[in-house]
Amino acid sequence: MPPNTLTTDHAPEALAPSRLESFSDGVIAVIITIMVLEFKLPKEPGPTAFITEVAPTLAVYLLSFTYTGIYWINHNHLLHRLKRVDAPILYANLLLLFCLSLLPFATSYVLSEKFNSFSVAVYAGELFLSGLGFVALSAAITRHFYRTDTADPVRLATQKAEARKGVLSMALYALAVPLAYWHPFIAVAGLAVGTLLWIVPGFMLPASRHTV
Amino acid sequence: MPPNTLTTDHAPEALAPSRLESFSDGVIAVIITIMVLEFKLPKEPGPTAFITEVAPTLAVYLLSFTYTGIYWINHNHLLHRLKRVDAPILYANLLLLFCLSLLPFATSYVLSEKFNSFSVAVYAGELFLSGLGFVALSAAITRHFYRTDTADPVRLATQKAEARKGVLSMALYALAVPLAYWHPFIAVAGLAVGTLLWIVPGFMLPASRHTV
Amino acid sequence: MPPNTLTTDHAPEALAPSRLESFSDGVIAVIITIMVLEFKLPKEPGPTAFITEVAPTLAVYLLSFTYTGIYWINHNHLLHRLKRVDAPILYANLLLLFCLSLLPFATSYVLSEKFNSFSVAVYAGELFLSGLGFVALSAAITRHFYRTDTADPVRLATQKAEARKGVLSMALYALAVPLAYWHPFIAVAGLAVGTLLWIVPGFMLPASRHTV
Amino acid sequence: MPPNTLTTDHAPEALAPSRLESFSDGVIAVIITIMVLEFKLPKEPGPTAFITEVAPTLAVYLLSFTYTGIYWINHNHLLHRLKRVDAPILYANLLLLFCLSLLPFATSYVLSEKFNSFSVAVYAGELFLSGLGFVALSAAITRHFYRTDTADPVRLATQKAEARKGVLSMALYALAVPLAYWHPFIAVAGLAVGTLLWIVPGFMLPASRHTV
Numbered sequence: 144m145p146p147n148t149l150t151t152d153h154a155p156e157a158l159a160p161s162r163l164e165s166f167s168d169g170v171i172a173v174i175i176t177i178m179v180l181e182f183k184l185p186k187e188p189g190p191t192a193f194i195t196e197v198a199p200t201l202a203v204y205l206l207s208f209t210y211t212g213i214y215w216i217n218h219n220h221l222l223h224r225l226k227r228v229d230a231p232i233l234y235a236n237l238l239l240l241f242c243l244s245l246l247p248f249a250t251s252y253v254l255s256e257k258f259n260s261f262s263v264a265v266y267a268g269e270l271f272l273s274g275l276g277f278v279a280l281s282a283a284i285t286r287h288f289y290r291t292d293t294a295d296p297v298r299l300a301t302q303k304a305e306a307r308k309g310v311l312s313m314a315l316y317a318l319a320v321p322l323a324y325w326h327p328f329i330a331v332a333g334l335a336v337g338t339l340l341w342i343v344p345g346f347m348l349p350a351s352r353h354t355v
Numbered sequence: 356m357p358p359n360t361l362t363t364d365h366a367p368e369a370l371a372p373s374r375l376e377s378f379s380d381g382v383i384a385v386i387i388t389i390m391v392l393e394f395k396l397p398k399e400p401g402p403t404a405f406i407t408e409v410a411p412t413l414a415v416y417l418l419s420f421t422y423t424g425i426y427w428i429n430h431n432h433l434l435h436r437l438k439r440v441d442a443p444i445l446y447a448n449l450l451l452l453f454c455l456s457l458l459p460f461a462t463s464y465v466l467s468e469k470f471n472s473f474s475v476a477v478y479a480g481e482l483f484l485s486g487l488g489f490v491a492l493s494a495a496i497t498r499h500f501y502r503t504d505t506a507d508p509v510r511l512a513t514q515k516a517e518a519r520k521g522v523l524s525m526a527l528y529a530l531a532v533p534l535a536y537w538h539p540f541i542a543v544a545g546l547a548v549g550t551l552l553w554i555v556p557g558f559m560l561p562a563s564r565h566t567v
Numbered sequence: 568m569p570p571n572t573l574t575t576d577h578a579p580e581a582l583a584p585s586r587l588e589s590f591s592d593g594v595i596a597v598i599i600t601i602m603v604l605e606f607k608l609p610k611e612p613g614p615t616a617f618i619t620e621v622a623p624t625l626a627v628y629l630l631s632f633t634y635t636g637i638y639w640i641n642h643n644h645l646l647h648r649l650k651r652v653d654a655p656i657l658y659a660n661l662l663l664l665f666c667l668s669l670l671p672f673a674t675s676y677v678l679s680e681k682f683n684s685f686s687v688a689v690y691a692g693e694l695f696l697s698g699l700g701f702v703a704l705s706a707a708i709t710r711h712f713y714r715t716d717t718a719d720p721v722r723l724a725t726q727k728a729e730a731r732k733g734v735l736s737m738a739l740y741a742l743a744v745p746l747a748y749w750h751p752f753i754a755v756a757g758l759a760v761g762t763l764l765w766i767v768p769g770f771m772l773p774a775s776r777h778t779v
Numbered sequence: 780m781p782p783n784t785l786t787t788d789h790a791p792e793a794l795a796p797s798r799l800e801s802f803s804d805g806v807i808a809v810i811i812t813i814m815v816l817e818f819k820l821p822k823e824p825g826p827t828a829f830i831t832e833v834a835p836t837l838a839v840y841l842l843s844f845t846y847t848g849i850y851w852i853n854h855n856h857l858l859h860r861l862k863r864v865d866a867p868i869l870y871a872n873l874l875l876l877f878c879l880s881l882l883p884f885a886t887s888y889v890l891s892e893k894f895n896s897f898s899v900a901v902y903a904g905e906l907f908l909s910g911l912g913f914v915a916l917s918a919a920i921t922r923h924f925y926r927t928d929t930a931d932p933v934r935l936a937t938q939k940a941e942a943r944k945g946v947l948s949m950a951l952y953a954l955a956v957p958l959a960y961w962h963p964f965i966a967v968a969g970l971a972v973g974t975l976l977w978i979v980p981g982f983m984l985p986a987s988r989h990t991v
Binding site: 588589592593595596597599600601603604606608612613614617625629632633636639640643644647767768769 | 794795797798801802805806808809810813816866869870873876877880881883884887888891892895897898901
Binding site: 165168169171172173175176179180184189190193208209212215216219343 | 382
């Protein structure tokens, strides 16, 4: 086997993350805006029809937009110190994008079903899946750091803390499935907490990440 | 706390603006073109049906396209000297993108309601929101310059002038809400003036910006 | 007026073309693929229904895709030696993107009207508009070369040749409008010639461009 | 003829692949996510309606997403050592993008027809076309390496191995067309094998590619 089969973080054979980033940006840009096509003109003129017919779609859109936006920001942080990508990272990223792309539909469903138990459980399941995609991508990156000998202690500490945070919100999302059958709104509160953890990207991570 | 918690404009921890730009480009590209899906083939052949059925959609599309295009150009200018981005910038940018994504619908609404008072007020409100998103992003950038000690006088003067311009057009948009109930077309004129300020990106800004 | 009001091609104030490119790529990517949403499943199973119901949409899609693809390639060539962009370039580019975004609809219209005189005239008008957008962008770039003292003879010769080619196809497109009322298929032939000129980007341009 | 008509891989005249990549990313991002618009809210509440009405769309979406994702990853690998692009590469890439954009429709069709012989043959034909686009792009790249004197043995070996792999899956796809009329599910198995070859990008390629 020739010596260049040994990949390092700077091996010319390995792909740079630029296309992974631009492709993910494109996919998330479509996901985050595609719901504007759902806006329908109200059937009657005037404020009442506008509020009763447009407001629910607007609420769904705002929710999905916020959720997807938070994921985009954390995806941004997750990838930004990566110099090279490998196949497992590319596939884990595709898995995350797939899960995220189902969010607008799940949000739409939970609102159209007026937060009944089953719809909240479906929504919690979708958040669980997205969390799983994120943790899988994080794990693929940690594995890559080990394989390319670029696993310095600072990076590893950040990766570990982020994975722990990811598993914690997945636990909250999983817990929300049975909770939805006991009391949907307590389940929704659990989902909200699991998501709020991610609003400040550096929260629960080592100090050097707090600054960004 | 380790020394690298002190961020500067070049701290390796901080994110570069490249993904903020490419994501915004993607979102605005979807917003600006998604309305072409609204074009329907006229029900009858010949020029009359073409003009009466296609022209209104075309007018709405042209208006939204122009407005979104102006925002894109000013967004371009706002970001182009930024070396690093932080979480408040990312969130303010998401807010701006959210507001912009509602423009096609608001334009569609005001035209379908034939510029009645309520619809013009809604449209003015939407322009006000987009202006707010732009001013919020500008403020987040100014704050970033201060926090990273990169707030040189030229930058600050530009930022201040741009914020002043933003607040001026927001005042015009806010004024248009009551005006719409007095006389919708005077309100529309106010909205047009608030927007025309932004056609030449360097207008009302310090000299070095006039050149671009 | 301070000395930095004098822009050069490398003035830090001026915007780099990277976002112009990525935004245009995003808009053209949406334009070129959005028509796949028009594909409807045939109402009956089997080859006959598939061919009669799917084939026309496929033909429209292939035509629009090809046309937009040719524009994208020439846009690519037009911009690639530009180091900085200014406001007229940004607006001319928006004009071109606007015109291009109407192509799928115009193609759809001419096919649904079975190439009658009016529809061919509309299609010729749309191609004329797109050509105008391209020539306007080319002119804005030439003006930029002069203003930034980067108008070396090779560049100018290329710009001039490209503008001449643009005006020639616009003349063919304009001629097709009256021709459509005489004989639609001769008009279509004129449109085809006007477009074929652009398939090889370097055709009719000075030698150094032939190589790419 | 001036000396600069002789292109090399680094000739300033030649286009860099950055826009080819960002345009392809944009088009593939739209293709891969556009199917989420097909998701309809179930007509009745509860798990039964959810599963019977949403699950089939989800299955189609997952299939198309996976297939397009695999193509994106291999496209990524195919382009990543290219320094310059020429017109044949740009057109071959457009051909590939066109073929890929028909995948969601073909997937939808084969599922709505419940895998009957004709629909499986259509699907196999679509996979064959996409494979053809990929092999054409690969051939355009090999030709470019020869023309720019950048055809070093390692690159050529990779290109040749990739082309061989492409032709092998095209053969499997072509074989699936008659097989579909004998037994559709054996044809589907052939299609699956032809696709599985591409899941690990470096599979069947020289060793240095195995590492990424």
